[in-house]
Amino acid sequence: MELPTLWFLLIAVLFTGYFILEGFDFGVGILLPLLGRDDRERRVLINTIGPVWDGNEVWLITAAGALFAAFPGWYASLFSGLYLPMLLVLVALIFRGVAFEYRHKRPEARWKARWDTAIVLGSLLPAAVWGIVLGNLLRGVPLNAAHDYTGGLLDLLNPYALLGGATTTALFVTHGAVFLALKTSGEIRVRAGRLAARTAPATAGAAGAFLATGLAIRNTPAAVGLAAAAAVALVGMLAATRVRREGWAFAGTAAAIGLTVTTVFAALFPTVLPSTADPAGTLTVDNAASSPYTLTVLTWVAVFFAPVVLAYQGWTYWVFRKRIGVANIPD
Template sequence: MELTTVWFLLVAVLFTGYFVLEGFDFGVGMLLPVLGRDDRERRVLINTIGPVWDGNEVWLITAGGAMFAAFPEWYATLFSGFYLPLLLILLALIARGVAFEYRHKRPEAWWKRRWDTAIFLGSLVPAVLWGVAFANILRGVPLSADHEYVGGLLDLLNPYALLGGATTGALFLTHGAVFVALKTVGDIRHRARALAVRAGAGAGVLAVAFLAWTLSIRSSAAAVALAAVAALALLAAVSAARVRREGWAFTGTAVAVALTVATLFTALYPNLLPSTADPAGTLTAANAASTGYTLKIMTWVAVVFTPIVLAYQGWTYWVFRRRIGVAHIPRH
């Protein structure tokens, strides 16, 4: 296997890990005003992701770094052409991170409400815009022969991309609801599980429509198979939630998110960013890659450090594996 293919797969794996892990973070944040009926319940929701949310974001940083080093032309074109959506995602993530840290600094209700709003919006905006961005990557955008983006903002807000945003938003909401049901006890757990069943049904409709449209644009036998299994995994997750098997339900939503992302990358390859204006402007794994020596050095670094990072993050989830509830939250 060529190193360009290896690094395409590694970038795909990093983004898949990011969406699976950060996906339930986004879902919990979006559910904060829905499931949190009072301050103590909202603190329970925040505490379910408190120990892991910042570690989950490391996957995005690593994926961006891998893109920059392995496919610099892809990175440059993507971050210049998608500048405004990616800036909005960055600002939302900053506001969300600050809100987690500052929410408890003062006791006033108005202070907490403002930071709760920041958590909600800081979760909703990336959840939707990531779907918009990746739908445009697969569909293609207007690029010149020298790989410069020549479109405008409205080119990115096409119906297919908006459906992609709605799909990721719904999937992450379902993923988050199942995670809350898995991590809590008492009334919050029951409400989260019931919400997961309803949200999962809506997410399933959107996901099927989006994946079907995706396969009509770019398709392969592998992409079709992955899309079919993703749909079945989401159906299994909703069924498991209905019978109060939160562990299996969370496994199902995680697999559904992972295979949805895998479907997009599989359908995209060997392209990295198709051009809808000039075919010569299409970025591929071959013409956007770094030198062979650079990829070789990066491969050895990844071989050494990837197991360390995975072991550390797995240990973190194991340490904070227990359920929590309102009884664990002090009144003041």
């Protein structure tokens, strides 16, 4: 396998991992005022993701860094064309992180309510914007022959991209509800399982429409196979949430998210950013990649450090694997 192809696959894996892991803590943040009926219950919800949410964001940092180093042309055109959405995501993630740290600094209810709002908005905005990004990535954006973005904000808010935003938001909400049913005890667990069962049909419908429309725009044999696997995962998610099999339901939502993201990347390859304005502006794994020397160095770095990072994050999830409930939260 050539190094540009290898790094395309690695970047796809990094973004897939990010969407799966960050997806459930985005969902928890969105559901904070819905499932947490008082401050103590909201603290339970926050504590389910407290040990892992910042580690989940490392996947995004690593993916963006790998994209910059391995495909500077792709990075430049993508992040300049989607500058405003990416800025909104960055600001939302900053406020969300600050809210987790500052919420407990003062006891007043109004103080906590303001930071709870920051958590909700800081989770909802990225959840929607990432779907818009995926939609535009598959559909293509207006690039000239020099690979410069020539469109405006409204070009990014096309119907397919908005469908992508609705899809990722729905997937993350259901993923978060299933995670809470798996991670909590007592009444919160019951409410989360009930909510997951209610949102799962709409989530499956949105994801199915997004995948079907995406394959009509652009497809490869690998993308068709992955989309079929995603459909199976969505059906499994529906069945598992209905019978309240929380472990299987979480596996189903994780698989549905992962297969949806990988379908987008598989449909793109060997293109990395299609141009809807000038075919000469389309970026591929070949014309967007760094030099062979740079890719070789990156490969050796990944070989040595990626297993360490994965082992550490896996250990973190194992240590904090037990359920928590209101009884575990002091007054």
